[in-house]
Amino acid sequence: MCGISGIVSYKNVSKRLVKSLSNLEYRGYDSCGVAYLRNGQIEIRKDIGTISEVEARERLSDPVSCIGIAHTRWATHGGVTKANAHPHLSYHQNFVIIHNGIISNFRELREELSKQGYEFKSDTDSEIVAQLLEYHYEQTKDVEQALVDTIHRLEGSYAFATITPYDPERIYCTRHESPLLIGVGPDSQYIGSDLNAFIEYTKNLITLSDGEYAILDKDGYVIKNAMTGREAQREITHISWDAEISKKGGYPHFMLKEIHEEPQVVHTVMQLESEKIAKLAEMINEAKRVYLTGMGTAYYVTVIAQYYLAQLTGKFYNTLCADEFENVGEFDEDTLVIAVSQSGETYDTLSALRCAKNRGAKTAAVVNMLGSTMSHDVDHVIMQGSGSEICVLSTKAALAQVVALIRTGIELGSHFSPDQAEEFDQRRREILQTPQYIQQILDELSGIIRLIANKIYHITNWLFLGRGIYYAVSLEGALKLKEVTYHHAESMTGGFMKHGTISLIDSQMGSVFFVPPETEKKLHTDTMSNVEEIKARGGFVLGVHSGPFNPLFDQQIILPDAPPFIMPLLHIAASHLLAYFVAVKLRRNIDKPRSLAKSVTVP
Ligand code: F6R
Numbered sequence: 001m002c003g004i005s006g007i008v009s010y011k012n013v014s015k016r017l018v019k020s021l022s023n024l025e026y027r028g029y030d031s032c033g034v035a036y037l038r039n040g041q042i043e044i045r046k047d048i049g050t051i052s053e054v055e056a057r058e059r060l061s062d063p064v065s066c067i068g069i070a071h072t073r074w075a076t077h078g079g080v081t082k083a084n085a086h087p088h089l090s091y092h093q094n095f096v097i098i099h100n101g102i103i104s105n106f107r108e109l110r111e112e113l114s115k116q117g118y119e120f121k122s123d124t125d126s127e128i129v130a131q132l133l134e135y136h137y138e139q140t141k142d143v144e145q146a147l148v149d150t151i152h153r154l155e156g157s158y159a160f161a162t163i164t165p166y167d168p169e170r171i172y173c174t175r176h177e178s179p180l181l182i183g184v185g186p187d188s189q190y191i192g193s194d195l196n197a198f199i200e201y202t203k204n205l206i207t208l209s210d211g212e213y214a215i216l217d218k219d220g221y222v223i224k225n226a227m228t229g230r231e232a233q234r235e236i237t238h239i240s241w242d243a244e245i246s247k248k249g250g251y252p253h254f255m256l257k258e259i260h261e262e263p264q265v266v267h268t269v270m271q272l273e274s275e276k277i278a279k280l281a282e283m284i285n286e287a288k289r290v291y292l293t294g295m296g297t298a299y300y301v302t303v304i305a306q307y308y309l310a311q312l313t314g315k316f317y318n319t320l321c322a323d324e325f326e327n328v329g330e331f332d333e334d335t336l337v338i339a340v341s342q343s344g345e346t347y348d349t350l351s352a353l354r355c356a357k358n359r360g361a362k363t364a365a366v367v368n369m370l371g372s373t374m375s376h377d378v379d380h381v382i383m384q385g386s387g388s389e390i391c392v393l394s395t396k397a398a399l400a401q402v403v404a405l406i407r408t409g410i411e412l413g414s415h416f417s418p419d420q421a422e423e424f425d426q427r428r429r430e431i432l433q434t435p436q437y438i439q440q441i442l443d444e445l446s447g448i449i450r451l452i453a454n455k456i457y458h459i460t461n462w463l464f465l466g467r468g469i470y471y472a473v474s475l476e477g478a479l480k481l482k483e484v485t486y487h488h489a490e491s492m493t494g495g496f497m498k499h500g501t502i503s504l505i506d507s508q509m510g511s512v513f514f515v516p517p518e519t520e521k522k523l524h525t526d527t528m529s530n531v532e533e534i535k536a537r538g539g540f541v542l543g544v545h546s547g548p549f550n551p552l553f554d555q556q557i558i559l560p561d562a563p564p565f566i567m568p569l570l571h572i573a574a575s576h577l578l579a580y581f582v583a584v585k586l587r588r589n590i591d592k593p594r595s596l597a598k599s600v601t602v603p
Contacts, residue, residue, distance in 0.1 A: 028074025078123030344372025453581030477575030
């Protein structure tokens with residue numbers, strides 16, 4: 001949710017620290033700040049606003065120091081104020097911290113320390129961490145012991161880091177159910193809530209596990225278990241992503257850049273090792289019960305995949321929104337839970353996986369972020385390799401995840417029905433053609449979609465409708481439109497629309513129909529009947545389809561005539577462009593829409 005960064009180095013860190021913070025800004029952007037150690041004292045600069053605004057006002061990168069920590073906030077406890085912005089200082093000003101997550105017992109701890117004379121300056125749960133560190137240091141006069149004692153007092157989810165004049169050349173940090181990575185460089189060590197914090201400076205990464213803490217100095221690091229005090233040996237993962245992927249590369253927004261990367265990420269997923277896909281297929285085959293889960297777009301990926309899996313295997317696999325998992329899920333050792341997540345850090349999805357694991361279920365995941373908690377915690381992971389996704393909205397990562405699950409479906413289908421090998425090979429060949437069709441949409445339809453967006457941007461209420469897999473696509477299309485334009489968009493099946501929602505239809509209400517190709521006769525005919533029903537009531541209809549021009553639609557996006565199997569993927573790409581261009585017309589904050597954050601690591 002929030003972004004955490006820290007650097008300890010032989011050289012000045014301030015410029016790198018603020019740059020690193022900017023690379024994390026997509027994790028939260030209501031306030032930010034930095035803390036350095038200079039001449040044996042803590043210096044904090046922070047305020048509300050974006051990093052560039054606060055940098056202009058507070059000159060975050062001016063101080064010269066070889067050690068610093070930084071934070072960009074997405075408010076949970078306490079409003080958006082300067083006092084609530086991180087870093088937070090302890091009462092006697094000897095410890096400064098940055099924190100990501102939620103300390104659930106902060107009220108009790110606050111009361112306890114208030115009785116000891118500690119005064120609090122913010123409304124946050126985070127400040128308690130600084131106070132506890134100081135309190136425990138007073139007892140032991142040992143920074144490491146104070147950290148361990150503090151960890152033992154905290155409940156909830158957290159990743160935090162501290163620096164202190166008591167040990168001025170080291171960063172101390174820890175995590176529990178909140179991400180924290182270490183970047184290892186030759187003359188500098190880094191921490192970050194994800195690898196965008198330091199990918200520009202080092203590609204050597206270590207993931208801290210829950211219950212561990214790390215102590216970093218300019219030469220290296222030590223990792224220990226907070227319960228046993230024992231040192232942990234860790235292998236360094238080398239990141240192959242190019243730092244360039246985290247830059248806009250000439251596009252006005254990351255969202256557009258990332259939509260333009262959709263052909264490439266589909267291609268990449270098609271090149272992933274077959275063994276990884278085969279292993280997931282084998283796990284599905286061996287399980288008695290299978291759930292696919294995720295949140296937001298990642299959940300919709302599972303719904304789209306559910307239709308593909310049904311088509312390829314003839315079987316029904318459950319999908320369940322991760323936050324409802326514990327409420328209705330039924331799992332035992334014969335159950336497999338497959339999570340989908342771009343960040344690999346989504347609280348609800350991790351909770352669902354933990355809940356399943358605790359009851360003996362097997363777990364697997366399709367994940368984009370290297371070093372993420374999910375990629376380590378599951379029994380089997382498919383790293384989709386789509387590169388950093390910086391825009392808060394998930395576009396390219398989602399499309400790649402669908403393709404990873406289609407590949408799994410093809411593998412499973414081939415296993416169940418070896419006699420249909422030729423048909424499955426044909427499906428594989430069709431997916432391999434997807435990048436070229438999406439490229440065609442980007443090259444030839446962007447202008448038309450932009451023109452349509454400029455005509456429809458004033459419509460503030462939308463239904464997104466489809467049938468079959470196109471219903472699943474409409475779920476994703478509606479979410480994308482609402483999160484980036486702030487217009488209301490609701491998705492449902494064409495059939496369901498008649499059972500109540502149709503009463504909303506008038507000339508002010510817009511409908512987007514994702515229309516299957518005519519070859520899918522029944523689906524196509526039924527969808528077009530729904531279009532007629534809306535037109536008969538004076539509704540405005542935008543059709544997304546691959547047929548000839550149809551005067552029934554008020555506006556239409558005519559997609560390339562691709563094989564029906566991959567048409568839903570083309571509709572997804574078109575829906576991403578549509579949301580983008582409406583948001584451009586409305587001058588929305590496209591890469592960082594209001595109230596959102598890239599990875600939601602809190603309940
Ligand atoms: C939508 C979006 C969110 C995420 C959701 C899950 O564009 O970005 O709905 O899809 O928060 O995030 P991950 O995939 O990181 O688990």
